[in-house]
Amino acid sequence: MALTRDEREQFLAEPHVAALAVDSAEEGRAPLTVPIWYQYEPGGDLWIMTGRDSRKGRLIGAAGRFSLMVDRLTPTVRYVSVEGPVVSTLPATREQLVEISSRYLPAEKVEAYVDFAWKEHGEQVVIHMRPQRWLSSDLGGF
Template structure:
């Protein structure tokens, strides 16, 4: 069954790892990779990636991307969301800390942020404005 707007936004706000897909052009299949993301109901979705990454290059060229978030327990539920890039900004250490805290145990965040900030190269934050949603909870059937 499709989720209500509130259900799909709440689900997307939970800390799931997403699959990011973006047009790879030149007759190739879309690039699809796992990625951390941040979302608050009613707002934009944002991701952080390296300026030198293929993801960043392809998203910049396409101007839009898709995230697919799913789970298998307690019921199979999924929410793909697609939309245009709303803005791109240089990443801050505060944003790195925010997204890291969403996925890592509290006692691992500081060490990861310190390592990533020093070693992952220049990062950017890409905001996507949700435009098209699909959703289902197969446990509601």
């Protein structure tokens, strides 16, 4: 059964690891699909952080859009998939790295991870996507 707008937005706002998909733009290749952390608040745009020169960053720049899918198995099988255009790509800040890391890591691990990632991952960008098309379902009764 499809989720209501509020249900799907609230589910997307939870800290799931998403599967990001973007057109690979290469003949004979399927779309690139990779796991990724993301940030989203109901009613707004969502954002991801990636290396400025990463393959996914370059492909998203070329395609101008991407999709994310999040799911769970318990207490019911539920998923939300969202697709939309890129509305901005900006240099990442350390504060954004703290924000997204805090969403996924235990509080006591955030500072060490941020220190490591800020030094070792190279220049990062934040890509904002405006959710345009949604697919969702919950198999709650089955």
